[in-house]
Amino acid sequence: MAKSRGENGPRAPAAAGSLSGTRESLAPGPDATAADELSSLGSDSEANGFAERRIDKFGFIVGSQGAEGALEEVPLEVLRQRESKWLDMLNNWDKWMAKKHKKIRLRCQKGIPPSLRGRAWQYLSGGKVKLQQNPGKFDELDMSPGDPKWLDVIERDLHRQFPFHEMFVSRGGHGQQDLFRVLKAYTLYRPEEGYCQAQAPIAAVLLMHMPAEQAFWCLVQICEKYLPGYYSEKLEAIQLDGEILFSLLQKVSPVAHKHLSRQKIDPLLYMTEWFMCAFARTLPWSSVLRVWDMFFCEGVKIIFRVGLVLLKHALGSPEKLKACQGQYETIERLRSLSPKIMQEAFLVQEVVELPVTERQIEREHLIQLRRWQETRGELQSCSPPRLHGAKAILEAEPGPRPTLQPSPSIRLPLDAPLPGSKGKPKPSKQIQKEQKEQQKQAKGYLDKPPTPNQTKMASAAGDACPPQDVAPKDPVHQDPAPQDSAPQDSAHHHSRESLTSQESEDTYL
CATH class of the missing domain: 1.10.8.270 (putative rabgap domain of human tbc1 domain family member 14 like domains)
Structure with missing residues (x-):
């Protein structure tokens, strides 16, 4: 891999083995x-x-490295309120995304309820x-x-x-x-x-x-x-983002930026696993989940913000740098971060307040891409453009998209009573109105005497066609219209055949 230059000359490049190892085998924990x-x-x-x-x-x-000690528990009443709000959003997702996306973002920052x-x-x-x-x-x-x-x-x-x-x-x-x-x-x-x-x-x-x-x-x-291009063979996208992170660090923490420049430490030596694994192998688990909640909503800027917060609080003051006099000590500090700066409440608050925007990231991306092309030539892998979060992904969806609606795990026939209810369910006003009209039409047709022509036609039809089953008199139990029957049958079939794909998400509640 080509060397990348810092303020004081070429930085120490990431070893070829470590970079290629990310492609095939990250070092086991x-x-x-x-x-x-x-x-x-x-x-x-x-x-x-x-x-x-x-x-x-x-x-x-419990007792393993992944397990955590005492955690700040959300009060049960607050958790239930959040669940209710999220259920309303998920049941009306398109409307919320179109008109209340900021509210979704704020609720993701507070943390998505575990059940949802x-x-x-x-x-x-x-x-x-x-x-x-x-x-x-x-x-x-x-x-x-x-x-x-x-x-x-x-x-x-x-x-x-x-x-x-x-x-x-x-x-x-x-x-x-x-x-x-x-x-x-x-x-x-x-x-x-x-x-x-x-x-x-x-x-x-x-x-x-x-x-x-x-x-x-x-x-x-x-x-x-x-994260387009992160997992391609040449890992060019992660190298570009390493340069973007290092450039943004100069504004967020000049002290940390100056120290890393002086030590000539390539960003790939400390940020590769952070970004490619979205901090899943770095942070305490409660912090991982909160970061992912925000990441899915707001995009890669959350990953950049987390990395900048960790660098700022690990290397951002002269006192912290006293124990990091060389490259080895600095890299070890970044590999064994203080639990305090990774703690859920502290980290999330710092990430939310850090003023790093999509526009800054994209502007810096263009700068670093131009430098790459001047020093190394064109990128060998063409990745699709990066989309910054849920809103951008929704807007970029090509063509008509299906309306997202929650699918119940259990489907009942239209006339079946609900569990725990007494008798059959009462039909809606619209259904009652349609039933009355059908009864009036049937009664009027039966009361009206047939004309001679109708009698002859009925007799001829009876000779030509075999007798058919008589339709039930109770309109409540009549079969639905033909245009409605096919989708309903398909829905029943789909529910039986693929519970593990379409409806099984309900089991994760």
């Missing part, structure tokens, strides 16, 4: 050995069935629309054999993803199986990109909140809309 021991336990139920093994509210084994986080991520990212526009596509990819070149690499990486989470604790468990399915499907969906190991923790986080098919389409949106 410190718990890799213990993870191998846990992964030999067999099925997930066996692994989680021991009495001494307790699970925290995020699904991590998976559904909200699908709606924010556009993954829900992608799924509706491509019915059966994931199943088709899932049934395909896949490229052996990528399958071997994916299988080697499965046990490294959150090995102390209950979904991924067992080698060959349901979590690792779904992770394999999602990553294999992406290599078939985008064979020109293939597989990058940084996609594995992204997909794993998604699988903790939604079924495999929904997780696949959210992964597609992240790779194509939020």
